Amino acid sequence: MTTITFVKDKNGKEVITEVVAANGSNLREKALQNNVDIYKLKGKLTNCGGVGQCSTCIVDIVEGMENLSPRTDFEQKRLGKKPDSYRLSCQTVVKGPITVRTKP
Numbered sequence: 001m002t003t004i005t006f007v008k009d010k011n012g013k014e015v016i017t018e019v020v021a022a023n024g025s026n027l028r029e030k031a032l033q034n035n036v037d038i039y040k041l042k043g044k045l046t047n048c049g050g051v052g053q054c055s056t057c058i059v060d061i062v063e064g065m066e067n068l069s070p071r072t073d074f075e076q077k078r079l080g081k082k083p084d085s086y087r088l089s090c091q092t093v094v095k096g097p098i099t100v101r102t103k104p
């Protein structure tokens, strides 16, 4: 088991919630299961349901990048110009403690 800390700010100080997750959990699913809002308005209306097609589930990993699965090919294409810490939550598998900024 591990912990995922969802925060609002880049410094990780404004904590939204902290959740316990099994190693191997999908980051988007853990957010939704715990009522953490990861989508901006467009994403709320048009997200692909977590199949890696829409790019609206972007989050910023504040701490713990080393505890995640590597970027998928789709993420590489869609996030190419974004900071390395940005991930598509539906494509991200959690393997250890992380801190995640929502709606970067």
Ligand code: FES
Binding pocket: 047, 048, 049, 050, 051, 052, 053, 054, 055, 056, 057, 088, 089, 090, 091
């Ligand atoms: S929910 Fe569509 S790419 Fe993640």
